[in-house]
Amino acid sequence: MNTFDLEKIFQEKIDGEIKIEPKDWMPDAYRKTNIRQISQHAHSEIVGMLPEGNWISRAPSLKRKAILLAKVQDEAGHGLYLYSACETLGITREETINDLHSGKAKYSSIFNYPTLTWADMGAIGWLVDGAAIMNQVMLTRTSYGPYARAMVRICKEESFHQRQGFEILLVLSRGSEEQKAMCQDAINRWWWPSLMMFGPHDSESTNSEQSMKWKIKRKTNDELRQNFVDMCAEQVKILGMKLPDDKLKWNDKKQHYDFGEIDWNEFWNVVKGNGPCNKQRLDARRKAWEEGEWVREAAAAFAEKRKARQQAA
C-alpha cells in the first residue's frame, strides 16, 4: 500500500471516530504533533508542581497542607501518565526529559509566574486548573488512544483540584479585610495569565487547523477561552470579587461575555523565556535530576542485589 492510500485509510478512521493506537500506521506529522503536545503537557504537570511546592511548608493549617500535598502528588502522577502515553509514540523518556532540561520543549507559561501569597494557591486551583480542565475535558476525546485514556484518568482527579482552590478563595472572601484584599489581589494577578493558557488567537495559530482535522484538538483556542471566561465571570460573583477587566460585559446578542484583549507582548515574552520565573523553574528541574542521581543509582544497585539473592536461593 502506498502512503497516499494509508493516509486515506487513516483519515477515514479519524472521521469515523475510531481511535488511533500505538502500533497503527499514522502520518509522521501526526506522530510529531502528538509527541510535541503530549510531552509539553507532561512537562506542564511536572513543572506545575513547583509554584505550589513553595506553599506546602507554609500552608496555614495541617488540613490545607495535607490537601496541597495530595494535589501536588496528583500532578506528579499526571505527568507520569502523560510521559507513558508519549513513549508509546516511539520517543524515549530520557529524550523527553532532556528536551525539557535543554529548554527545547516548552511547558505551559503559566508556571513561570511566582506564587506570592497563600491566596495564590486558591487562584491557581480555581483559574489555572480551571483553564487546564477546559482543555483536558476536550482532550478526553482526542483521536490518539493512549492520550485520550490518560486524559480520562486525569480529568477524574482534576475536579478536586479546582474545587479545593475555589474553596480556599471562598474562605478568604468571607474573612477579614486583609484576607479579602489578598483574595482579590491573587485573582488580579492570575486572571490574564490564565487566559493566555489557551494560546494565541485562532487566526494566529498555524497548527490548529490540521490538529482539528486529525481530531487531536476538538475545539479551537478561542472557543475554549470563551467558555472559560463565561464560566469564571459567573463564578466570581459567588466570591464577591471582580475579574480585572473593565471590558468584561455580558453580550445578550452573542450569549457570551465580551472581554478585553490579552497583552500578547507579555505572552510571547514569557514563552520566549523572559517570564519572572522561567530560569528558576528550569534550574529546579535540572537540580532535582542531578541531585537524584544517587537515588537512581542506589535503586539500580539494590535491584541487582535482590536479583542475585533470588538466583542464589
Place this chain on the structure above:
Amino acid sequence: MKNYLRKFYYGDIPDDKVGGNNNETSKNPPLGGRGADWPLWEVFIRSKQGLDHKHVGSLHAADAQMAIENARDVYTRRMEGVSIWVVESKYIHASNPEQAGEFFEPAVDKIYRHPTFYDLPDEVNQM
C-alpha cells in the same frame, strides 16, 4: 525522532514565533547516570475482587518490586485497585494491527454463534 519536536505548549504556539535555542537537542549530551534507562513495565490492576486485571498504563522501574510499588503510587491513589500485576513491556507480544482484517476474519461470517440468530416462538420465554 530528535528533530521532530518543536517548541510549543499545549495552547498552540507556532515554531517561528519562539526565539531561543530551537534546534539544540541534537547537541545536548544525553542525560547521564544510571537510572535514566530503567526498563519499562506495563501495569494491570484488579479494581475489585471478582473482576479481571485490566491494563492501565506503564511506568519505569529498576525491578518488579519497585514497579509494583510505583504502580501503587501512580495508579491507585484513590483506591482504584486491590491487586497489581506488572510485566516488563518487552515481554508483551501483540497481534499486528495491519493484518487485523485477515486475522479476525474467521469470526466475521459466523452469525449463528450469536443467540439472536435463532428465531423462536414467543412462548419459549427467557432462553
